[in-house]
Amino acid sequence: MSGNLPAQSVTADYTQRVADDLAANRSEQERVRSELARLQDELVRLEASEQVLTKMQEVLGGTPKQTLKPSKSSKGAAVPAARGSNRKKAAGKAAVAAGRKASKKTASPKKTGEPTWLELTTAYLGGQSEPRSAAEVAASLTEAHPERAVQVAVVRNSLEQGVAQGLLERSKQGRSVFYSPTAPASVPSGS
Incomplete structure (x- = not known):
């Protein structure tokens, strides 16, 4: 045993x-x-x-x-590949950088006579009373223009193009980025 x-x-x-x-x-x-x-x-x-x-x-x-x-x-x-939690941020920055390198016409293919994405985004923001995020702008443009394929990345590139051209302003709140039209320059009265 x-x-x-x-x-x-x-x-x-x-x-x-x-x-x-x-x-x-x-x-x-x-x-x-x-x-x-x-x-x-x-x-x-x-x-x-x-x-x-x-x-x-x-x-x-x-x-x-x-x-x-x-x-x-x-x-x-x-x-x-970016490291750690910066992957999404790096992909977004790459898309923005590509948009900046692009010429003044930014967007998906458009029909002749249709406004560019830059024109659409600046017009939309011009009618807003407060800054909007790229996602909010894209969602509003989707509703307003269902015939056009709206992609947040294209809208973001157009917004960044507007910032680069001095048409729009970018502001940050924490990690969020918001866009608004630039304040018009005040014109002195002639009398």
Whole structure:
């Protein structure tokens, strides 16, 4: 009977090790699933940004620098990933920077005679009594112009273009950015 005690002890040790390894494995699986979901979200954001930038490039008459569609493995290499919580911010800044490099006509393809996004955004803000965020402007333009495909990134680029041209002012409240028309210069009376 004394031979059974060491065998039971070894079995108990192995049982505990297997249980610990199984728990560690499940924990690691959860970590990897979480990381995979985060990466998939980031990829979706990058692809959406790519579509907006491609449309802007087409509207502006530019030709793509890369004629072949990048492979899935090289897609992430085209835009360096930002670190930590700054990913969304970096994607937004990249879109804004691309909009600033664009010529004065910003937006998705428009029919002849239709106002540009810059004209629409400045006109909308001109009728407002307080500053508005890009999302609020985009939502209002969606309601006012259902025939046009309104994208927040395009509206934000148009707003930033208005700021660069001195038509609009940008203000920050915490992490939020709001836009309003610039105050008109006062004209001295002639008498």
